[in-house]
Amino acid sequence: MIKRTLGKIGHESSVVMFGAASLGNVTQAEADESIRYALEHGVNHFDTAASYGDAELRMGPMISQVRNDIFLATKTGMRTKTQAKEEIYRSLERMRVDSVDLLQLHAVGTLEELDKCTAQGGALEAAVEAKEEGIVKAIGITGHGHQAPVTHLEALKRFPFETVLLPLNYYMYSLPEYREALDALMEEAEKQQAAVRAIKAIAKGPWAEGQQRSYATWYEPFDQQHVIDACVHFILSFPGLKGFATAGDIHLFPKIVDAAERFGSMTDEEAERVLSSISGYTSIFGAPTSIA
Numbered sequence: 001m002i003k004r005t006l007g008k009i010g011h012e013s014s015v016v017m018f019g020a021a022s023l024g025n026v027t028q029a030e031a032d033e034s035i036r037y038a039l040e041h042g043v044n045h046f047d048t049a050a051s052y053g054d055a056e057l058r059m060g061p062m063i064s065q066v067r068n069d070i071f072l073a074t075k076t077g078m079r080t081k082t083q084a085k086e087e088i089y090r091s092l093e094r095m096r097v098d099s100v101d102l103l104q105l106h107a108v109g110t111l112e113e114l115d116k117c118t119a120q121g122g123a124l125e126a127a128v129e130a131k132e133e134g135i136v137k138a139i140g141i142t143g144h145g146h147q148a149p150v151t152h153l154e155a156l157k158r159f160p161f162e163t164v165l166l167p168l169n170y171y172m173y174s175l176p177e178y179r180e181a182l183d184a185l186m187e188e189a190e191k192q193q194a195a196v197r198a199i200k201a202i203a204k205g206p207w208a209e210g211q212q213r214s215y216a217t218w219y220e221p222f223d224q225q226h227v228i229d230a231c232v233h234f235i236l237s238f239p240g241l242k243g244f245a246t247a248g249d250i251h252l253f254p255k256i257v258d259a260a261e262r263f264g265s266m267t268d269e270e271a272e273r274v275l276s277s278i279s280g281y282t283s284i285f286g287a288p289t290s291i292a
Contacts, residue, residue, distance in 0.1 A: 073103075124159060
């Protein structure tokens with residue numbers, strides 16, 4: 001498994017981040033097996049959130065046993081200091097650990113949400129306090145939607161976040177405004193040594209109305225191996241990107257790991273040919289609005 005340095009954090013992190021978004025939907029045995037598979041394949045970065053249902057509870061039994069061997073990240077979606085601090089402690093308890101390597105302010109995809117987090121008495125104060133207490137080692141920010149790059153660029157101007165996590169895939173980067181905003185974010189992140197990671201790498205588009213949802217993801221994912229290979233190739237070839245979170249469905253996880261392990265077997269031209277020819281490939285966030 002390829003590893004890349006997480007900016008100023010310095011951790012040599014697997015480019016594949018175990019995304020636990022849907023882990024709460026499976027049995028404990030299934031969760032244990034998925035985590036075990038990740039560890040066997042060199043995945044050492046595990047990403048979850050307080051809002052992912054029972055995901056933190058499912059992670060607890062295995063993660064607590066290998067805590068010193070992995071990079072553990074969670075998120076708080078709370079916007080006030082008091083609420084966020086309570087959620088941080090709750091996450092530690094649910095995962096049976098004393099600290100996390102990374103605490104991320106979750107779903108900060110607009111300037112309005114950023115304002116809430118960075119206001120006096122906001123969630124950022126809880127994260128900073130938790131870091132001072134030693135229960136959080138680094139602070140990051142995540143966001144969804146077309147405004148995420150602009151929002152996160154502003155976030156880096158307000159506070160030296162150590163990581164950024166936002167949507168990136170072939171289609172979204174083909175949108176001129178998104179591309180411009182993301183490039184600006186990447187440039188500033190490089191200056192600050194903030195590690196940029198991606199989500200939604202294999203997202204095809206929204207589930208169609210009435211479509212049978214065959215995976216535990218809120219969007220329709222790609223599931224054909226050659227398409228996943230092309231998606232992962234695009235992500236891992238992206239300059240400056242440190243890694244990507246896998247789709248939450250445990251049944252897709254082995255395919256994504258397989259694609260990452262074979263990175264380099266596909267050329268840029270081959271990936272481009274696959275991704276540019278897909279019918280119905282679009283943004284999972286709907287029609288893009290102005291992000292200026």
